[in-house]
Amino acid sequence: MRAPAEQRHAIELELNGETRHGSAEPRTQLCDFLRHDLGATGVHVGCEHGVCGACTVLVDGVASRSCLMLAVQADGRRVDTVESLARDDVMNDLQQAFSRHHALQCGFCTSGILMSCVEYLERVPEPDEAGVRDMLSGHLCRCTGYTGIVRAVLEVAGQRRTGESQQQALENRNDV
């Protein structure tokens, strides 16, 4: 596939379970394409060189910096952003735990962290604190000091192991 610089090129991808179409110049970063063309403004753009982690999304289920991918590279791929987590306006267990544990203040870094957690908890269903902190080293949060985030992630890991999370989510439906 050849894409000349100044032209826009058709891109088809599966965003949060839906097939979406758009177009972008070769130099367009995936994060900008997701925000500006597909309206996924939950993707936050921080440093634009892969350090801060705010723009982290799942590409084919794998946590990736969307500022370090070209939009044209996502053609034919499955991309999941923070918008995929809530169902029927109810936040998922991870989001609810973040709220309970004050795991965010300004919230700018949160959507990227949540997407890292999604893959991390699939790969490491029984994490310890050191492991969670190592995972979080790929994200910069200037508000929280990370303590609340660590608590939230460990709590959700525990809940998921005991199968409480579904029930908890339903019970919390009215609280949040």
Add this chain to the structure above:
Amino acid sequence: MKAASFDYVRAESKREVLQLLHEHGEDARVLAGGQSLMATLNMRLTQPKLVIDINRVEELNRIRNERGHLAVGAAVRQVQLTDRAELAREVPLLAKALPWIGHFQTRNRGTVCGSVAHADPSAEIPLCLVTLGGTVVLESLKGKRREVKAVDFFQGLLTTDRQPRELISEVRFPLAEDGADYHFQEIAMRHGDFALVALALCLRADGAHLGVGGVADRPVAQTLPLGDELPDALNTLAWSLGAQDDVHASAAYRRQLVRELGRRLIEEPSHARTR
């Protein structure tokens, strides 16, 4: 920042990559995992006319254990090695070094050969390759296929022996030696940051082969004597690296890390921090 504009080709085969490199030479950059190249594009530190994406070239996405080495193709991601159960037996040093590379989110896309191509002096994979005496395989359309020793390949800060029309098609890590132990250690300002000092060790009965990253303008490896002569040898090695002051650490602190971390890694390797 946003990258300057460039043409983009999603290559389907190695031959197509070599053809494009032949036509465009210095104006082209090969895009693998993008964890270094995309950052430099976004900051406009590099402004190629053409970006050649090798992410979907299947023949470059291979790991082979053959003839005494582990060959890792140009499109193989770091996470593919992390997930390879046999790696701890095949190339134990690499298995120990991988968790120190960036973060899991960057290892998910970053490639092994991409790190070698970028040649950051503090990068872990070039350090392992030099310490183990590995090689880099370079291919071009018209030229001969070259296999270059890692120690000759890395020539300085972000500078390598790769010629503009060449592709790093794979790198080769020698398999573990019988009777040798391998250890890795580094100090950075925070987890996943660039190493102030990174150490890779192949410990044999009669000596320690120690690689140092993050101090000189390229990874350097040397064989050191064990026992009473070790402190002096480490001191000589530390001074030979031409350490410089920068915003992260002084030259004196870097030398001290080489001496003290080096001594501890060699004499008490079981106490080394893992990640």
